[in-house]
Amino acid sequence: MDFFQNLAGGFAVALSASNLFYCAIGAILGTAIGVLPGLGPPATIALLLPVTFKMDPVSAVIMLSGIFYGAMYGGSTTSILLNIPGEAASVVTCLDGYKMARNGRAGAALGISALGSFIAGSLALLGVSILAPTLASFALKFGPPEYFCLVLLGLMMAIYLSEESVLKGLMMGLLGLLLGAIGLDPVSGSERFTFGVSRLTDGIDFVVMVMGLFGLAEILCNLETPENREIFKTALKGLLPTRQDWRQCWASVMRGSILGFFIGVLPGGGAIISSFAAYAVEKRLSKHPKRFGSGAIEGVAAPEAANNAASTSSFIPLLTLGIPGNASIAMIFVALMIHGIRPGPLLLQEHPNLFWGVIASMYIGNVMLLGLNLPLIGFWVRMLKVPYRYLAVVVVVICVIGAYSVNNSTWDVGVMVFFGVVGYLLRKFAFPASPFILAMILGPMLEKTLQQSLIASGGDFLTFLTRPISASLLVAASFLILTPAAKQIWKKYRSLQGG
């Protein structure tokens, strides 16, 4: 009963005129950046953060989350029509989606990805509404040692699941922890690593840094090669999948949704991995695995469902534990903090309007996205014909203004440019940016809970191992980091024996 009451309250919040407006803005912007290759959700959310400073926090989060899940819808369009994933989470959609378009079935591919996304998004929301309150009340029992281990596990997962090597992920994570230490010490409040620069007293501005790392860096990478884009010209007819299509792939949509939901809950999981996992599962379960890669509709339906379900369920760790699992969710974390709202187990009790309002807005957003995507597909395709140079120059100018507007100072523009160059180089050497961002955000919490645990236990590190919850979390975290290392050593051992 409580559940329906809460949800009804949420809908009352989300259906207010202004929140509907922000939800629509978020969904439209999200679809647009999902369609356009070269600007991802984290950068867009960072660019829009300064705009939300003066907004009501509920509206702000509704709009920013709309960008995040809207991008998942839009990302598939470019994958199918251009063989260019607009979003990393749509990479796998290229495999069969583009082939379907080549076979003259672009309409069906676009249709199934939008409908599959819609079904998955709705199912995942149901999951969030049920699972989140339970998890939040469980997390209320956590003390500092449990929280320390939980944050550590979250970080380790983000590192383990990042595509690049675990070693590089760990290095980036530690770099994030160190840069996060710049500014005021969260425990004693004394200044650290500011080198006498007064601008650094508050630490490195997160919003400015992300604009550089994700926004400017992306543009710099694309400046290396002149644009070369070819839109696959096809008559878009029959957007609705046929009955035969449905029979072929309804089970894939369901499997993709469920798999995506559970992968999304894991910190560091998120949309990208879930889409790859869903594709792999479908290929393995299929009676005709050879069809995959040459235009199998299940190969579009499952990953698209999975990435949507995952992007929705990745709100669970944020809203219940206060731990963002990926870079986009980290931006929403920052938006909440700027408004003085601390995400965590207490969020549900202290700000039920925000929690249920955002959840309800996602239901509404999903309906809006279906309406935006299917009938308007011709419009999004036409938008792709705008040359990249115009997009690039606009993004550069918005990055500059965005950075400047945070404190009205050119110092922040300089910091943004600095991190733009850093982000560009990190991409080139394949150092993952997500662990860095998450570590920087979670660093203060990690430090605080570590110190509190140690002080409470009289400096005894065993306190993490004697409490059952923290011990199991810690074991899981070490397992994640030690497995790849053990694998490498084992391989070496075998090759030495063999040779």
Next chain:
Amino acid sequence: MRKPGEIIAGLCFLAIGIGFTVGAVKLRIGAPTEPQPGFFPFWDGVILIALSAVFLFQAWGGRAGESHAFGRLGGPAVVVLALILYVAAMETVGYVITTALLSAVVLKVLETKPRVLVLMSLILAVASYLIFDRLLGVTLPRGLLAAFF
């Protein structure tokens, strides 16, 4: 294959690790019973130094994993240089002029036709000024054109 870029990247991480560790010692580390402000950064720094060493070792043997080849570096380099000059000149010269020039550089790098380039840079600079300064209340520096705005 050993890549010099990876060695340099590893050395950068190593230097950052050493820098923060030394800084943390100066802040005082304290004991686990009484951790001081340097406690947490000190251990982060120590672990980063160790991992950077492992990375350097791997990179030396050419086993540091994947990295992407650099394309034509001219484009990014010119734009970064333009951005540095932009930051230096924005306050005194003003937003509209510097932004028009910056946009022109970006468009030039992306091989835009001269006429489109001039038109687009001017429109973008003036339009963004009007939208953000006049409509959204971000006070952008006026600089040399202060008399006209």
